[in-house]
Amino acid sequence: MKSFKKLIFIFISFSLLFVLLPPHTLAASNPLTESYRDIEYTIFIDGKLASSKDQAYLADNGTIYIPIKMFKQIGSLIAVGNGFEVKTKRKKEQVSKKDTILYKGITYISYEKFLKVSGYSGSNEDDLMVAFMWGDEDGATRTKKLKNGVLSVPKAYRSVFGEKVYSYALDQPGWIVGMTQLYQLTEVTIQSANGKTVTEYIYKDIGFSNFCYYFDYEHFIHIAFKGGEYWANKNNLPSSNPLYHLEKIKIISVDIKKNNVIVKAKRASGKSITFKLPVTDDPNDFINGLFYDNDPKKDYPDWSSNVWKLISQHKIKLGMTYDQVLFSWGNPNRTSNSTSSLGSIDIWVYGNTYVTFYNGQIYSWSDY
Template sequence: MYKKNIPTSVIAFLIILIFFSCSTRIEASSKVIPPDSYVSDEIAVFFNGQIIISPKKTFNIDTSKYSGTYIPLKLLNELPKVTVNFSNPITIKTENKTSTINQTDTFLYDNTTYITLNKLYEVTGFTGKYVYDPNSLFLWSSADGETKSKNLINQINNVTYDFHKSFMGKKVYVYDEDISGWVISMEKSISGLTNFKIQLKNGKVIEELAISEVPDSFCTEFDTVLINARYNGKYYWADKTQLPSSNPLINIEKVYFTSVKIKGREILIAAKRNGGASVTFKIPIKNDPFESIKSNFYTENPKSTYPGWSTDMWNKIAQQKISVGMTPEQVLLSWGGPNDINSYTSKNTRIEQWIYGNTYLHFYNGNLESWSKY
């Protein structure tokens, strides 16, 4: 068989060509952060007082070898008047300087190239401050940007509730608007309440006033996902003493949740009844959407808690009826908690009066003796 010899010069040329071809594809990262490293929640980034909305996420990362704040290299391209050229070496150009980044300056985490916060300061000439409570990074490139950034930071520090501070820069879902947005500022009002400014996805900016520690007009976007993950695919028992009267379930009825969604100011729940029939219903949101579910459903079968009660007693509770001889626990399951309780105790006697609106229940030594309406 005839074999054609390839000249040595051609082989050398091909090797060089392959080398340079591959080198242009090398990810500009020489340090790999282990996937099991501690990684914080996403850090909100503000530049000259304006939020940077981006899918590229900034984190605090802590390992035995690498610790600090890490910024995605591509996020720099989204900052005003910053240009990043991703050729080798990477070049970063701002209004005031041009810098290069080599492999030793970068870190690879989750298939994304990062640089440290200190390196960002070095190559851009920017200054900034990471603030722990709102988990936010404030960057500025000018005296005016510094003033705006520090005003935001001071407003956050003055807010009454620490929990409110955690919403800064977060993506939230606004109930009445039925749309998501980002918290771009917060300020303590004259009355001590917190006034949130939210930039919606449609560009509209609204203000929401929180009158308690848990805002009652919005929740985090993450909560809208978490609520389904937490409650879907499990059995619950209806507490009809708390559910709206229009709810189709009966008291202590067992249901299996198949879908849980936040829509407007309501939680939409799809479920399967014990016989297999499908049922859907809504629960109004009262402050915390998770508490709205907890307060309307038992997570364990009440019958397992009180195995000695008769079938007749459980039927009365399911129908939300009361009868003479019931214990306080049985009345609570049937009617819920009273509006008020009056009590008298002596050496051998305990008398209680439970008030439900204009109905008065009378307990004698732990059992329902009578009731009357006024």
């Protein structure tokens, strides 16, 4: 009986403890840990990119968190006692550890607290996912020039500013750190983590082709094609490509080097092969039209082995259908059609060769 009463006493004591103690005493809230996913935020200080080395994040509660070590970019940061001592050209201030949070082994401070401690001014452009800070008149002037450049470009392209991208010219990731409008062209400046820059252009109604969003690049490298099986379409592949028509390959890896997609694959024979293909604005689209993602023979099981042999050799014969000619020779340069009571006549032109179909099958072909 005494043991039972003792258990009741312990239970009541712990219950009172949870009721009486302040919530933060029991468990510290960490907005970044509690956020659904990492949302990177780009920071500019005095008109220069600051977050390439020290990545900032936006938490689900709408607060921007900046690595506390970013203070070193504008002054000094020293760990003292139960916090930090910060010194900038504007002021000297103490930061308590209770005003910071730890995320993935890095100490963060809120954007608002960063401004207060540093004495800097700032503006948060949440529609761009970019925050600006400046510490003096020169910094304010550079920031204003940077923002005015962004405002000069069409609204459809402004969201690119501050984005992390993969530059085909630099062969590495970078950030859009400058934008300006030049007639029908939007000029952008890309800066890599090591400070190298390159100028690229966004063309009206076309978009950009010399860089891609970094998340598209990561999906391309790690997810999109690895282990995938494809069948070569030599009608669209470069003539220098070593694969033969309808050859099956299994992609081992893909990468981007010097404006080319580098593909490493295994042939049906088990032999390894490496080849390059032109890169596209979205690298995940590079394969479109160049390969079939299903075995064509399984899609058309009723076609004879003789027809497939001719197709693999890029040959045609009398009686072939539209689809069979498309597989063998690809899309024609132009077509014409006429219909009468006797039936339908189609003419497909491939260079100087005219292929005539009667009621959907090859009737004749000739060169002119």
